[in-house]
Each structure stands twice: as C-alpha cells, then as structure tokens.
Amino acid sequence: MVEAGWDHEQFAIYVWRSVRRKGDTKTAKSRRSLRLADRCVEVLATLAVQQDRDREDGAKDGKGLVFRTWSGKPLSAGNVRRDFRKVLTKARLVAEDWTPRELRHSFVSLLSAHDIPIEDISQLVGHSNTVVTETVCRKQLHPVIQEGATAMNHIFPAEPREA
Known part of the structure; x- marks a missing residue:
C-alpha cells in the first residue's frame, strides 16, 4: 500500500471504489490508478497548506479529506454544483449552461x-x-x-x- 503524504516523486488518484450503491466501480475496467499532472500536485499541495491554516484558525478537522466543506465535512453533490457555479460566474460564463x-x-x-x-x-x-x-x-x-x-x-x- 502506498503511504499518503507529500514525500513522493509521483502522485496518483486511485479509482477503485465508487459512490454507487454497492461501492463498486461501474465495470472492472473502470478500476484504475491515474498519475496526477505536476500542476495538479502543486495546486493540491497549496490547498493542503491552506486547510492546515484553516484548522489552526478553528475549522473542524476534515479527517484527511482534500475536497471538503470549510467546516471539514465531505462535499455533497449540491456543494460541488454550487461552488462550480461560483467559479463559472467569476470566469464570466453562463453558469446555467455548464455542469x-x-x-x-x-x-x-x-x-x-x-x-x-x-x-x-x-x-x-x-x-x-x-x-x-x-x-x-x-x-x-x-x-x-x-x-x-x-x-x-x-x-x-x-x-x-x-x-
């Protein structure tokens, strides 16, 4: 098993489970490990630093979640859609036209x-x-x-x- 943390040369996302009812991916071929691009690693490392600062400022612990609400709870589909619309609006795109x-x-x-x-x-x-x-x-x-x-x-x- 690969250890979590930032002391690695390469980083990956392991797609081995799903939010589907039984927790399995749609097909066996859907199970895969995807190396992250260097730019993604930079952004995620910056996010981790910000999350550590948030915890110091009194935010609840996110239990190791990278993508979470400010209070540390897992994101719901509604959270993701709302935040996605905010990004689209800042980019001057019509938020209703995108998912x-x-x-x-x-x-x-x-x-x-x-x-x-x-x-x-x-x-x-x-x-x-x-x-x-x-x-x-x-x-x-x-x-x-x-x-x-x-x-x-x-x-x-x-x-x-x-x-």
Missing part, C-alpha cells in the same frame, strides 16, 4: 485535440471501449471541415484587402 460533468468531456476533447490516441483516452476515463469516448465524450475542438478550408486557403490565397 461539472462537462469537465470530463473537456478533458477528453483536449487530449484528443493534442493527438493522444483514443484508446489511451478511453482507458484514462474508464470506458470499456472507445465507442462511448468517441461518440459521447469527445467534442471535436477543430472540425474536420476546417482542414478543407485550410487547404483551399493555401491553393487559392486571398488577395490583400484594401483599407
């Missing part, structure tokens, strides 16, 4: 747009095959039609516009 689930679709789309093989993306998000990844989660950031327009622009360059 936390769309972050998963954005993750898939960004990896796809950066030429990560669909099989690897499917494994990362715990799909049993690539069909759901391709048809449900991946939202193409650059439609194929753009490639045709780009080619035509090279073949028939636009003449400079007069000012």
